[in-house]
Amino acid sequence: MGLNKCVKNAEEAIHDIQDGATIMLGGFGLCGIPENSITALVAKGVKNLTCISNNAGVDDFGIGLMLQTKQVKKMISSYVGENAEFERQLLSGELEVELIPQGTLATRCLMAGYGIPFFPTPAGVGTEVADGKDTVVRNGKTYLIEDAFDAEFAIVKAWKGDTYGNLIFKDTARNFNAPMAMAGKTTIAEVEHLVNIGELNPNEIHVPGIYVHRIFEGSNYEKRIEQLTVRN
């Protein structure tokens, strides 16, 4: 295989994801979610998953599908307001949830990709988020010490990618996909357009392929809009 990271499809991409795995899933709301991979995870039926993702989708789309099939043991997210099933499972205790500040979530991914094992941040000082964490005071300001994530798998969605795994994202579908792509021990990228090496301009690459282990061209993207809003 060497530098050619191509796999056939989502099913092949996730073949070694086992019960109990920790998986990062890109996307913000339903924007930029790895739709094909989520469908494949539901079909594969892997369970007791720990999912790191900013949101939990909606009841019948995105990660919401995995909640419906009770495949998720724990979610690490920053906002889960759009998914009533999620909130219900959270309040009932069926689902373990760690709510963390969105910036901390993104930075814990980035720092994993930057080889920085832990870092100080002001977000969450004086709140429940600080419970059990070390703090540091520097120049009179208090910071929480947060660890970089340690995720076996990161599954991301990009607009274009080449066979070396170089990725380009589109508009606000970039969001967590870029930092998560850098953070996975095994990063799986599904793209709308898979091209040969030499077709992407090296100046325009958002995530270089060194971070990506498997890439496939996805299909039948629904790209659902959560809050269709227009002006008069």
Next chain:
Amino acid sequence: MGLNKNQIAQRIAKELHDGFYVNLGIGIPTLVANYIPHGIEVVLQSENGLLGMGPFPIAGHEDADLINAGKQTITTLPGSAFFDSAMSFGMIRAGKVHLTVLGAMEVAENGDIANWKVPGKMVKGMGGAMDLVASAKNIIVAMQHTDKAGNSKLLPACHLPITGLHCVKKVVTDLGVFEITKDGFLCTEHAPDVTIEEIKAKTAGKLTIAADCKIMEVA
């Protein structure tokens, strides 16, 4: 009677200065974008990875890859830029955002804010709120002065889970404009048909009425 949501937003928009980079939270804060004063230019930051958030698209031109922090479809403007979520919160924490406007359930007289959780009832998550309040230079809260039960939301101390400590600079409610000072809330403006007595009665936290407290100018 007090201000309506649009009037609260309109008053907050007066805090915008030319060249500001601004983050507007979901709810009443998003309405501030409708009242940007003529003659100044500001850039709206959407925490999911966009500087230069434009208006909602016209019907038929919605793009699923282009949404704001509230998951609504939007457009871009000349000068817009896309980036990822890590950079988004990097620029927030680095103090590059001049003004943050967000909603709240409670604001304390020392500037503490609670706006992310009602234990046992509403646990949607904090989103970007904790990063924003820990880092922004200027934080303005837009909210109703009392909750649905009539209880004051301007308190001596927050009861609900904290979002951030000592961070709010100003609160604009349906009743008036309140600065946070070392002596608690300072009312600098009151809504046109709202009396000082009503404001005092509905403010549980320590309150001073400014000597030059004036009537808010709203359309």
